[in-house]
Amino acid sequence: MKFNQLVEMTRSCRRFDQKDLPQDFLDSLIEIARICPSARNSQPLKYITIDDQDFMSRLFPNLLWAGALKNWDGPETNERPKAYIAMILDKSISGNAAWDSGIVAQTLQLYAMEQGIGSCILGSFDKKKITELLELDDKHEIQFLIAFGYPLEKRVIVDVKEESDVKYYRDDNEVHYVPKRSVQSLLLRKI
Numbered sequence: 001m002k003f004n005q006l007v008e009m010t011r012s013c014r015r016f017d018q019k020d021l022p023q024d025f026l027d028s029l030i031e032i033a034r035i036c037p038s039a040r041n042s043q044p045l046k047y048i049t050i051d052d053q054d055f056m057s058r059l060f061p062n063l064l065w066a067g068a069l070k071n072w073d074g075p076e077t078n079e080r081p082k083a084y085i086a087m088i089l090d091k092s093i094s095g096n097a098a099w100d101s102g103i104v105a106q107t108l109q110l111y112a113m114e115q116g117i118g119s120c121i122l123g124s125f126d127k128k129k130i131t132e133l134l135e136l137d138d139k140h141e142i143q144f145l146i147a148f149g150y151p152l153e154k155r156v157i158v159d160v161k162e163e164s165d166v167k168y169y170r171d172d173n174e175v176h177y178v179p180k181r182s183v184q185s186l187l188l189r190k191i
């Protein structure tokens with residue numbers, strides 16, 4: 001697969017097939033995260049891998065899925081992620097990992113999609129409850145969760161029609177459309 005095709009396919013996925021992920025999948029995510037770039041090479045991100053069914057059912061109610069889809073409360077029980085990774089900042093190493101966490105997140109999403117596995121970054125959640133659930137001490141701060149599973153929904157990029165309207169939407173067949181701005185509107189100038 002060409003790289004631009006992989007990037008295009010790596011759309012956020014929020015409804016998942018219940019087929020099991022490869023056994024070593026979660027471990028391999030940490031291997032990939034380990035070799036990602038890091039500001040000052042400080043590597044302050046730590047990870048918790050999650051695929052325990054009972055834990056995932058306690059985690060799920062604390063997540064906000066697709067805030068733009070007002071009439072959708074997130075995946076039904078039989079369409080939920082098969083696994084998650086929690087990305088955690090070790091504050092004894094650095095006070096901020098915003099750039100590092102973004103780089104790792106997209107790298108993991110691309111890695112997963114190359115194997116046909118869909119994913120969704122989750123940055124909106126009940127931070128207090130998730131911190132408790134993950135039993136994080138004061139030194140550790142949750143950044144994102146990323147959900148994984150084989151995709152059950154079709155996701156399609158469309159052009160932004162009106163400059164202000166970037167809201168994703170779904171049609172009657174549950175196809176998920178993601179408006180992206182045009183290249184012309186992104187490229188301010190060539191120098």
Ligand SMILES: Cc1cc2nc3c(=O)[nH]c(=O)nc-3n(C[C@H](O)[C@H](O)[C@H](O)COP(=O)(O)O)c2cc1C
Pocket residue numbers: 010011012013014064065066067120121122123124125155168178
């Ligand atoms: C930092 C960040 C946080 C996000 N948090 C959530 C979230 O809490 N819930 C969710 O359903 N999607 C979340 N997303 C996914 C975005 O909604 C998604 O990237 C956007 O709609 C564009 O779709 P695409 O990923 O298919 O390009 C997040 C994405 C990023 C980059």
